[in-house]
Amino acid sequence: MNSIGIKTSQIMSHVALQFGGYEGIPCQVRDVYNRVVGAMKEEKMETDSEGALGFLDCLSAQVPNFIVCHQADEENRLANVFWVDETSRNYYMDFGDVIAFDMTYMNNTNNKPLCILMGVNHHFSTCIFGFALLVDETVTTYSWMLRVLLRCHNNKKPLVVLIDRDNAIQEAIRENILESTYRLCAWNLATNASRAGMI
Structure with a gap:
């Protein structure tokens, strides 16, 4: 009614x-x-x-070479979305040896983690390699995101991955890109230390 x-x-x-x-x-x-x-x-x-x-x-x-991948949950509702354009794909092929995950935690109206995959070019400018809007922060979700990232970028695996202290993303990296070294991001370390009153 x-x-x-x-x-x-x-x-x-x-x-x-x-x-x-x-x-x-x-x-x-x-x-x-x-x-x-x-x-x-x-x-x-x-x-x-x-x-x-x-x-x-x-x-x-x-749009040529624009890729979008999405995943539905058991109830056929939208769970995860990953998208990347041609510029980001070209950036990744040139500068994707080191990537960083910028997780914008619950800053959108639906309380979903937004992940920005990025790196730095030869002029030390930020390059975006792709975006993912995720349903949660579990190993399964992060593994899906990493598999899609690799598929969209011709299976080129990064040499180094910069992450925050999230254990789920660490486990997903070990499962999907074992060859990559992962390190904690210095900005996250400094931010967490200042919050704790260590700096």
């Missing part, structure tokens, strides 16, 4: 009539309001993810 524009208060009045008054309703009025709001959020998330995938798929169809 709510999806066709009927207000929640009117829905409650209708339900109350069927049960002989508000006291006869088998649930609390606030439960109905919470359910309606939850359904609207879920519908908005599905619409957002469909719109984002549609946009990225359109780019991959129209």
Whole structure:
């Protein structure tokens, strides 16, 4: 009823009539309001993810060498997305010997980790090698991201990977790019030390 524009208060009045008054309703009025709001959020998330995938798929169809890969969960909802353009692919082939993972933790409206894969070129300028919007920070998710990264970049494996102290990403690196050396990022070390009052 709510999806066709009927207000929640009117829905409650209708339900109350069927049960002989508000006291006869088998649930609390606030439960109905919470359910309606939850359904609207879920519908908005599905619409957002469909719109984002549609946009990225359109780019991959129209822009040469633009690649988008995505993964759905058990309930067929969008879980992980990885995308990369031609410039990033060229950067990776030239400067992808050392890559860093910049994890923007839960800074977006859906509380999903955004991973920016980057490096430095011969002028010490930042180059982006790809982006991933992930469902969580587990070994399985990071392993998927690394496999897609390698597939998009002709299976070229980095020599060194700079990471934060996350154990899941370390395990995923050991499983998928065993030949690569991984090190903790100096910026993360300095930031964590200053937070702890060590600097």
